[in-house]
Amino acid sequence: MAKKESSCAFRTSIGGQALIEGIMMRGPEKQAIVVRSADGLVTKVEELKLIKDKYPILGWPLIRGSVNFLSSMINGVKALMFSADYFPDDENAQPGKLDLWLEKHVPAEKLQSVLIAVSVVLAVGMSVGLFMVLPAFIAGLLGPYIHNTALLNLMEGLVKVTLFLAYLILVSRQSDIKRVFAYHGAEHKTIFCYEAGLELTVDNVRVQPKHHPRCGTSFLFVVIVVSILFSSVVFSFVDGHRAWIRVLVHLLLLIPVVSVTYEFNRCVGRHDNALTRILSAPGMWLQNFTTNEPDDSMIEVAIEAVKLVLPSEQGKDQW
Numbered sequence: 001m002a003k004k005e006s007s008c009a010f011r012t013s014i015g016g017q018a019l020i021e022g023i024m025m026r027g028p029e030k031q032a033i034v035v036r037s038a039d040g041l042v043t044k045v046e047e048l049k050l051i052k053d054k055y056p057i058l059g060w061p062l063i064r065g066s067v068n069f070l071s072s073m074i075n076g077v078k079a080l081m082f083s084a085d086y087f088p089d090d091e092n093a094q095p096g097k098l099d100l101w102l103e104k105h106v107p108a109e110k111l112q113s114v115l116i117a118v119s120v121v122l123a124v125g126m127s128v129g130l131f132m133v134l135p136a137f138i139a140g141l142l143g144p145y146i147h148n149t150a151l152l153n154l155m156e157g158l159v160k161v162t163l164f165l166a167y168l169i170l171v172s173r174q175s176d177i178k179r180v181f182a183y184h185g186a187e188h189k190t191i192f193c194y195e196a197g198l199e200l201t202v203d204n205v206r207v208q209p210k211h212h213p214r215c216g217t218s219f220l221f222v223v224i225v226v227s228i229l230f231s232s233v234v235f236s237f238v239d240g241h242r243a244w245i246r247v248l249v250h251l252l253l254l255i256p257v258v259s260v261t262y263e264f265n266r267c268v269g270r271h272d273n274a275l276t277r278i279l280s281a282p283g284m285w286l287q288n289f290t291t292n293e294p295d296d297s298m299i300e301v302a303i304e305a306v307k308l309v310l311p312s313e314q315g316k317d318q319w
Contacts, residue, residue: 010195010197010319012191012195012318012319013028014026014194014306016302016305017072018180018184018187019083020084020086020087021035021179022042022301023302023305024305025187025305025308027309028311028317029048029312029316030047030308030309031048032046032309033079034302035083037086042086045308051071052067062259062260063259065263066255073124078116081112130163131163135157135160136156137243137246138156138159139152140242140247143241150232153228153231153240160227164220164221165286169289178292182291182292183301184291185292185294186299187305188208188291189294190205190302190305196208200303201303202296202300202303205299210291211287211288211291213265214268214269217283217286217287218280219262222283223261230253230257230260231250231253234249264279268280
C-alpha cells in the first residue's frame, strides 16, 4: 500500500466540485463531469472557452476573482443539473409552482438557461443574504444601543462566523449531503495523489488527505474574514450604527472582498510553507464538516474525472 503523502511534488491548477453521485473536474483545457448511474459511469467532457481569452482585462488580478467566482457558480449549477438527471426522481413529488410557471411561459429550448440563471441568482442571493446582509442588519439594529464602533463590528463578525458554522453543521447532518461530501473527499484525495506524482489508482488515492487548501469551503470562510476586516476599516470612517447603511456598505464591498479572497486563496494554493499552512488552517479545519471519507466507487469516479482533464502538454496545469 502506498504511504500517505505529506507534501506535493507540484501544485496543480486542476480543481473540482462534488455533485449528486458524481464529480466535476476542471483543468486548463477541459472540463469533465463524471456521474455514477445505474448503468455505470456517465461522462461529459467540454473544451474550455475562457472569457479572459476574449477580454484579457477580465483575467487581471483583483478583477479575475469576481469573474471566476460567477463563472464557477454557473458551471457548478450546470453540472449539478446534469448529475441530477441520473438521480432517481421521487415518484410522489409534485412540481412546484415556479416549475409549472416556467414550463408554461418559457420555451423548451430556453428553459435550461433560465433555470440556470434563476438557480445562480438564488444561490448568490442566499449566500449574500445569510452571511452578509443578515449580520449587517442585526448589527444595525444593535447600533443605537452599542455606541462603540469597534464593539459593534466585533458583534457583527461574531454573528457572521456563528451563522456560517451553524449552516455547515446543519447541512453536514443531512443524509443525502453526506454522500455529496464523501465525493468531495474523493475529489481532494485524487488531486493530492496526482500532485504527489503517484499513479492514479484506488489504493494510492485512498490514503491521501481529504482536506485541501484550495477547497471552496476555505474560500467561503476567507470571504467572511475579509469582509469583517474590510467593513471594520470602512466603519472607522462611516457611521455604521444604522442598519441600512451597514447593509449598503457590505453590498458595495462584495466585489472587492471576493476579488481579494480569490487572490489570497490562489497564493495559499500555490505555496506550501509555514505561513501558508497557518493562514489556511481555519479553512482546513472547517472541511471536517464538508468532506467525508469516500468509498472506492467514489474514488473511481474522481480518478476518471481527473484523467479526462489532464492537459495535452505535461506541466501546463502547474501553478
